[in-house]
Amino acid sequence: MPLSGRPRSERGAVTAELVVALPVLLAVTLALVWMIGLGVGQVRVVDGAREGARAVARGDDLDTARSLALQVAGEGATVRIDQGAGQVSVTVERVVSGPGGLLGHLSGVRLRATAVTAPEQPP
Numbered sequence: 001m002p003l004s005g006r007p008r009s010e011r012g013a014v015t016a017e018l019v020v021a022l023p024v025l026l027a028v029t030l031a032l033v034w035m036i037g038l039g040v041g042q043v044r045v046v047d048g049a050r051e052g053a054r055a056v057a058r059g060d061d062l063d064t065a066r067s068l069a070l071q072v073a074g075e076g077a078t079v080r081i082d083q084g085a086g087q088v089s090v091t092v093e094r095v096v097s098g099p100g101g102l103l104g105h106l107s108g109v110r111l112r113a114t115a116v117t118a119p120e121q122p123p
Contacts, residue, residue, distance in 0.1 A: 049091060089114060
């Protein structure tokens with residue numbers, strides 16, 4: 001109780017708490033969206049590498065395999081295909097930037113996946 005003997009009013013306390021908490025909640029929400037986006041991007045990169053390696057292993061030409069890998073991996077991906085020593089290696093990379101372009105000034109995160117397989121033997 002204040003010295004004057006009258007109780008203090010708590011008017012505006014909820015508003016002040018909301019002003020402090022809302023930016024923190026927004027930042028946490030954006031971070032979660034960003035992490036989900038990275039997870040989805042990584043799955044697409046892994047699937048793209050796997051699809052490209054599978055296509056080369058079954059005997060498709062390299063352009064077809066690269067096209068399939070790019071189609072699955074998504075926009076902005078790069079594909080590298082290496083053959084040798086009885087195996088095929090397909091590496092897919094893709095840079096994912098921040099959610100909604102809010103973090104456009106940052107460089108983004110580079111996602112990478114490699115799939116290795118042996119070519120199928122003709123029957």
